Amino acid sequence: DAMVIQNPRYQVTQFGKPVTLSCSQTLNHNVMYWYQQKSSQAPKLLFHYYDKDFNNEADTPDNFQSRRPNTSFCFLDIRSPGLGDAAMYLCATSRRRQANTEAFFGQGTRLTVV
Amino acid sequence: GENVEQHPSTLSVQEGDSAVIKCTYSDSASNYFPWYKQELGKRPQLIIDIRSNVGEKKDQRIAVTLNKTAKHFSLHITETQPEDSAVYFCAASRNGGATNKLIFGTGTLLAVQP
Numbered sequence: 001d002a003m004v005i006q007n008p009r010y011q012v013t014q015f016g017k018p019v020t021l022s023c024s025q026t027l028n029h030n031v032m033y034w035y036q037q038k039s040s041q042a043p044k045l046l047f048h049y050y051d052k053d054f055n056n057e058a059d060t061p062d063n064f065q066s067r068r069p070n071t072s073f074c075f076l077d078i079r080s081p082g083l084g085d086a087a088m089y090l091c092a093t094s095r096r097r098q099a100n101t102e103a104f105f106g107q108g109t110r111l112t113v114v
Numbered sequence: 115g116e117n118v119e120q121h122p123s124t125l126s127v128q129e130g131d132s133a134v135i136k137c138t139y140s141d142s143a144s145n146y147f148p149w150y151k152q153e154l155g156k157r158p159q160l161i162i163d164i165r166s167n168v169g170e171k172k173d174q175r176i177a178v179t180l181n182k183t184a185k186h187f188s189l190h191i192t193e194t195q196p197e198d199s200a201v202y203f204c205a206a207s208r209n210g211g212a213t214n215k216l217i218f219g220t221g222t223l224l225a226v227q228p
Binding site: 092104107 | 118119146150153158160178203215216218219220221
């Protein structure tokens with residue numbers, strides 16, 4: 001049973017054309033994360049939400065933004081995709097409590113920029 | 115910020131042998147160390163984790179050890195099987211407030227030869 005669902009699985013966009021990736025969760029977790037994973041590299045945290053509080057990583061480019069309209073959904077907006085933004089984008093969730101810190105990942109969206 | 119190094123980047127073992135993957139971290143305040151397994155084209159999935167108040171944890175063929183003084187932790191897989199073949203990521207986080215931010219190592223591609 002999919003608990004963190006990402007759509008689409010594969011996304012092709014044109015250079016400079018805005019694109020939105022979506023993530024939904026059925027776990028009712030407070031925290032949602034967006035990671036960027038390039039080929040043969042570790043997932044890199046872009047930002048995360050704790051409920052509606054947005055937390056941006058210092059080195060996340062301004063080109064990347066996020067929205068979380070409710071507990072279940074979170075979106076990653078790339079305003080002007082460049083060739084270097086081609087990657088797998090992973091959404092993850094975790095509970096609020098420190099004792100339950102496991103992060104549950106979606107299957108990812110592979111973004112291709114042409 | 116936290117930095118996690120992981121070695122080796124690739125590891126090939128014969129079926130039935132043991133595999134060991136090592137990670138070091140930089141932030142002495144990190145207190146949660148999960149290991150994720152990512153099969154090709156699939157989401158990262160938690161296989162085992164350890165918190166800083168214990169030195170070792172086992173789950174069937176998988177064990178993790180933590181040396182807080184040296185700031186390193188290791189994954190041990192015994193009696194490896196072909197289905198263990200995947201990329202393994204270590205991660206570290208510190209619980210600051212209500213959220214934890216996972217910082218991943220660079221990954222180890224484990225190949226178990228039948």
